[in-house]
Amino acid sequence: MMLTGTRVADAYPTRTAGEREPFDRTHPAVWGTEQDGPLDAATLASHESNGFSVVEQLLSPAEVQGYWQELTRLSNDQELAGDERVVTEKKSGEVRSVFEVHRLSELITELVHDSRVLDRARQILGDDVYVHQCRVNYMPGFEGAGFYWHSDFETWHAEDGMPVPRAVSCSIALTDNYPFNGGLMVMPGSHRVFVPCAGETPRNHYRDSLREQEIGVPSKHEITKLAAEYGIEQFTGQAGSALWFDSNVMHGSGNNITPYPRSNIFIVFNSVTNALVEPFAADEPRPNFIANRDFTPLSR
Amino acid sequence: MMLTGTRVADAYPTRTAGEREPFDRTHPAVWGTEQDGPLDAATLASHESNGFSVVEQLLSPAEVQGYWQELTRLSNDQELAGDERVVTEKKSGEVRSVFEVHRLSELITELVHDSRVLDRARQILGDDVYVHQCRVNYMPGFEGAGFYWHSDFETWHAEDGMPVPRAVSCSIALTDNYPFNGGLMVMPGSHRVFVPCAGETPRNHYRDSLREQEIGVPSKHEITKLAAEYGIEQFTGQAGSALWFDSNVMHGSGNNITPYPRSNIFIVFNSVTNALVEPFAADEPRPNFIANRDFTPLSR
Numbered sequence: 001m002m003l004t005g006t007r008v009a010d011a012y013p014t015r016t017a018g019e020r021e022p023f024d025r026t027h028p029a030v031w032g033t034e035q036d037g038p039l040d041a042a043t044l045a046s047h048e049s050n051g052f053s054v055v056e057q058l059l060s061p062a063e064v065q066g067y068w069q070e071l072t073r074l075s076n077d078q079e080l081a082g083d084e085r086v087v088t089e090k091k092s093g094e095v096r097s098v099f100e101v102h103r104l105s106e107l108i109t110e111l112v113h114d115s116r117v118l119d120r121a122r123q124i125l126g127d128d129v130y131v132h133q134c135r136v137n138y139m140p141g142f143e144g145a146g147f148y149w150h151s152d153f154e155t156w157h158a159e160d161g162m163p164v165p166r167a168v169s170c171s172i173a174l175t176d177n178y179p180f181n182g183g184l185m186v187m188p189g190s191h192r193v194f195v196p197c198a199g200e201t202p203r204n205h206y207r208d209s210l211r212e213q214e215i216g217v218p219s220k221h222e223i224t225k226l227a228a229e230y231g232i233e234q235f236t237g238q239a240g241s242a243l244w245f246d247s248n249v250m251h252g253s254g255n256n257i258t259p260y261p262r263s264n265i266f267i268v269f270n271s272v273t274n275a276l277v278e279p280f281a282a283d284e285p286r287p288n289f290i291a292n293r294d295f296t297p298l299s300r
Numbered sequence: 301m302m303l304t305g306t307r308v309a310d311a312y313p314t315r316t317a318g319e320r321e322p323f324d325r326t327h328p329a330v331w332g333t334e335q336d337g338p339l340d341a342a343t344l345a346s347h348e349s350n351g352f353s354v355v356e357q358l359l360s361p362a363e364v365q366g367y368w369q370e371l372t373r374l375s376n377d378q379e380l381a382g383d384e385r386v387v388t389e390k391k392s393g394e395v396r397s398v399f400e401v402h403r404l405s406e407l408i409t410e411l412v413h414d415s416r417v418l419d420r421a422r423q424i425l426g427d428d429v430y431v432h433q434c435r436v437n438y439m440p441g442f443e444g445a446g447f448y449w450h451s452d453f454e455t456w457h458a459e460d461g462m463p464v465p466r467a468v469s470c471s472i473a474l475t476d477n478y479p480f481n482g483g484l485m486v487m488p489g490s491h492r493v494f495v496p497c498a499g500e501t502p503r504n505h506y507r508d509s510l511r512e513q514e515i516g517v518p519s520k521h522e523i524t525k526l527a528a529e530y531g532i533e534q535f536t537g538q539a540g541s542a543l544w545f546d547s548n549v550m551h552g553s554g555n556n557i558t559p560y561p562r563s564n565i566f567i568v569f570n571s572v573t574n575a576l577v578e579p580f581a582a583d584e585p586r587p588n589f590i591a592n593r594d595f596t597p598l599s600r
């Protein structure tokens with residue numbers, strides 16, 4: 001096999017033939033300083049150490065309501081039905097996620113450029129940023145399926161060609177998160193370790209993995225070790241709060257049998273210096289709506 | 301169709317052809333008084349009002365360890381493999397429950413007769429009691445499936461012929477319950493309402509319903525109304541704590557993707573005055589290991 005010209009050295013090998021030992025990540029989680037933006041030094045230090053930080057009430061109740069209506073509109077948009085960007089629940093066929101919403105919705109385009117969001121992304125990554133992925137997630141009540149444990153960066157590296165973990169996700173809750181309606185669980189500090197996953201990436205893996213992921217997840221053995229070392233924390237809180245989390249933090253969520261749906265807007269920012277190359281462990285890159293290749297820096 | 305001689309009037313019709321409105325239950329949850337046993341008047345009043353009460357550290361850590369070992373022994377007992385009383389996870393095949401453990405294990409026989417357990421059961425039900433059902437549940441980590449919302453009494457009435465809700469369950473945790481490893485959720489106060497469930501009981505329904513229940517569960521519409529009226533509480537706490545809950549309280553549990561298994565001993569006491577008759581809405585009664593028909597009163 002010939003290496004192409006854009007192939008760069010692989011600092012985070014994964015999708016390996018056999019099990020490989022986890023190793024310490026060499027890149028920081030926080031690249032900027034207090035002087036660069038709204039987050040204070042203590043919050044930045046905590047984000048570096050835990051791999052996440054929370055901003056309560058990033059959106060006002062009125063804004064939450066507006067975005068909720070927008071989500072409902074997108075979920076019911078007949079022009080989008082059958083569109084690849086709309087992912088449905090395996091069991092019920094209900095809408096689970098709508099991708100590329102920053103291009104489908106003016107309201108969400110504004111949010112991505114909003115100083116409350118963009119300035120924090122730029123500060124954490126210490127660089128100009130662009131949107132790697134942007135979606136709304138909807139976990140219906142009664143039969144909402146969760147996501148098994150995974151590191152986003154592992155997938156973005158393997159399947160999208162993201163060189164290093166210099167990306168950060170902002171998840172804004174549009175519904176109240178209780179402990180029992182499928183709230184996100186994270187292992188604080190787990191972002192400092194990269195866990196290679198065994199198994200070759202199947203062709204067009206994203207079509208299944210967006211519903212239920214089987215490749216690109218750590219072994220039970222590794223998850224047990226990580227939980228013992230880092231513990232598990234779960235996010236609960238009111239609609240409008242935002243969770244910023246590092247691209248490599250180990251996270252997952254249980255299912256939701258309560259009548260309370262759980263919904264959020266999910267925006268991934270990547271440093272422009274960390275723009276995508278060829279996938280590190282897949283035959284071809286995933287589509288643009290999942291892994292955007294327009295690296296134009298965002299400005300307010 | 302001839303009615304048999306043991307058929308009694310049906311105060312709680314269910315498994316009906318169409319949807320029927322929920323109605324207020326006429327029987328109390330607490331039948332005894334403070335004078336009858338270890339629970340004080342405030343706890344009894346709270347149990348009557350909420351449909352449950354919690355006893356922290358009913359078992360000592362050493363006892364928990366002993367019962368955990370007993371559970372492990374029963375799960376691995378080659379003589380029991382393939383036995384009807386051992387129910388396995390639909391997906392993984394791992395042991396999910398072992399029934400009739402008060403006959404399989406001397407240790408659990410002792411527990412059923414232990415004054416900490418038996419005296420409370422007699423007090424709540426205000427009568428002599430016997431064991432309607434006794435099992436150990438094991439929800440493995442990573443892929444433990446939950447139980448959808450249901451009232452136990454609805455099933456015991458329909459499929460086992462339990463005349464009225466004069467039964468109480470004691471669930472003793474053998475593992476620590478976190479908010480995120482599939483802990484039991486209840487709707488406090490929901491035991492005061494009986495929710496008829498639509499749909500005829502399939503023959504040998506128990507063979508599937510012990511893994512995943514589809515008949516004998518309320519409609520989404522009713523669950524939404526109940527959650528709005530009563531709210532949802534989730535049980536968390538240390539191994540050794542006991543939850544006493546009324547046979548008609550609406551409860552369920554989510555799945556468990558964490559590495560932490562969740563395990564408990566589950567004992568159902570029924571008043572001897574409320575002994576089983578013919579099923580109210582099933583062709584034939586379920587087997588004895590699920591719905592015991594030896595109504596001999598227990599004594600210490």
